[in-house]
Amino acid sequence: MSDEDVGPGCFINGRLTPGNGAVLDVRSPWNGELVDRISTASATDVARAVSAAEEAFLDWREAPTPRRVAVLTALAALLDDHAQELAVLQVRENGKALNVRNAQRYGDHLRYSAHLLQMPSGYVVEPPAGSMRVHTERVPIGVVACLTPWNSPINLLLWKLGPAIAMANTVVVKPSEVTPLSTLRLAELATKAGLPPGVLNVVSGDAAVGRALVEHPSVARIAFTGSSATGEQVAVAAARGLRPVSLELGGKSANVVFGDADLEQAVRGAANGAFGAAGQACMAGSRILVERSVYDEVLHGLVAAADAIRIGNPLDPSVDMGPIASAAQLQKIETMVDEAVAGGACVAAGGRREYVAELPEGFFYRPTVLTDVTPDSRIFHEEVFGPVVCVIPFESEDEAVRLANSTRYGLAAGVWTTDRRRSDRVASRLIAGTVWVNTYRKLAHNVPFGGMGMSGLGRENGPGCLDEFSEQKAVWVDLGSDVRDVSGLRRTGRAIHHE
Incomplete structure (x- = not known):
């Protein structure tokens, strides 16, 4: 592969695009083979990706539930069709033995998010006054930054991506510099499945790229999987903007x-x-x-x-x-x-x-x-x-x-x-x-997973996964005709007229 054969290292606004950062050689860890050479993101590319996600959020947040379900289901089917391709690509990147892959289950994470999306998510509250009706609803947060590690890049991304886009958020992913290719390929498949441009974006590169992403003021939520040391840094960055964060970190089980x-x-x-x-x-x-x-x-x-x-x-x-x-x-x-x-x-x-x-x-x-x-x-x-x-x-x-x-x-x-x-x-x-x-190492898309202490914050998978990527809103509706007077308008005889 010559120096001229440098592939795009970003996926922004629905298409693969070169980054303006350093050139990254992705090599197989078992034979040193050059798998690909890509141009990684710069801080400017991160800003472009976040801007694309912000713009896409304006429309995606209005997408009705059936449309989001259809996109999730279509992407799940594509992941089924391309499971072997994605599994082999990950093996070439990180060397994990192919016989321990569970590629056929990739689509299940998205199907589960689509299933939960169709379930009742709010509830009616008994109001303190008879003329009131109160209910709750879940609303999207905005642009979500997802930072994923090299050991299971596709699975650990899907744990975040499924519920994030199901709840009508938009996403910018920063994969590990060891395994960017599989994530870029997944983004291509997502667009093919009908996900609108800008809803899923990818910026590859080193820790500086991740730092630029989590510190971007327009990122509304952060989901991170990686080491506890880096997780602490991510938590500090999230705290500066009072942004919610989930951290799936290390273990010594x-x-x-x-x-x-x-x-x-x-x-x-x-x-x-x-x-x-x-x-x-x-x-x-x-x-x-x-x-x-x-x-x-x-x-x-x-x-x-x-x-x-x-x-x-x-x-x-x-x-x-x-x-x-x-x-x-x-x-x-x-x-x-x-x-x-x-x-x-x-x-x-x-x-x-x-x-x-x-x-x-x-x-x-x-x-x-x-x-x-x-x-x-x-x-x-x-x-x-x-x-x-x-x-x-x-x-x-x-x-x-x-x-x-x-x-x-x-x-x-x-x-x-x-x-x-x-x-x-x-x-x-x-x-x-x-x-x-009497067993070990069992996981499922419908069972919560996460840690205590220095192993992290929040839970991925399970019935509550959509709640991690949404906010709860309470809506009060007055069914009566007389608003309590505390302003003195009635006492002064003043009236409000609408033109």
Whole structure:
């Protein structure tokens, strides 16, 4: 690909358009292949995108419900038709193994938003006076900024895009600089589905582009998925304009295995929760807490599972795990594991880069199991975002809950036990937005997802997802004929005449 072959890195007002920022090379993390070269956005391009969204909002907010439902449904059908194309494109960008994609479910997020849009959203309030009628309704907010990460760019965008445009907002998306191509392609499909120009816009680029977007005064709401550190910065920017914000951030989730659990299932579920998507998931079960009586058995099973994982070309259906998404992320994983070992942790499996002969430039890392990790160590508390798990013993239920809750995060947790009363008891005590019992890593478009503490604010998916992208309005209607006089007009004999 020559220097002249630079593709458009923005989608503004219904069409792909070159950005005025730096040129970005998008490369596959397993072989270094140049997938595409695009021109990213400048601050001026961000302003153009927001302006296009503002202009489109004037008409889109008036679009009747049947029209919005029709567009959402049409886009869902196009996503079904192009599911494999989008999945492969994401694999080429971020290296996540194709066999863990659930591309066939992309359209379900939009169909669910369309379904909710047709349900009653307001309610009638019993007024304090008999001559009054009061009802509520949901109204759009305006221009929504959506900032998405590189690990699941399409799914995590659809969690925001579906309810945002369903509620007649307009959207400007800033995808990760690692995975801009799949988002640009989705925007093309949205226009093909009948979404009016300006309702969905995309500005690609680095953190400066994201900063320009969230700080733009015409952005009325912000939806962000990413690291907790960046989430804090986004929250500060949102606070300056008193704008609502939802943040789906990091996690250091615990999988708690009790001695009475089905250990075969627990080991399989814990391994999938830790190593699925190469551990590059906010909900990864990166701390496995095991009752002392079964610790050795569970540890042996986890080591065997880690050693059996096949690493290689993520487009190969026989491969279980692809590469880490970038050189910088691979370096972070290495640093955190090396630091943990220097602090006394032991490597029971992995703990090193993986060299794949046919893919020498790939960013591969072995699934890693660490033992002898203390609760005061960095790797116990901080998100690695890679295929690294700490296995820690506990003696009692109270200790298990204490260890599970001993982080600043609260995104997800798992409980493995055959005791129903214990599972209910522990699940209620865990500080997490999602708790799985005898399973892990299950998500659905109709189930709320989000975190507590440093794992974020708000919820995506579920019956309340439209509320996140709308405001509630109360409407009072006086059905009587006599307005209470508090102005002195009647006393002075003055009358109001209409020309």
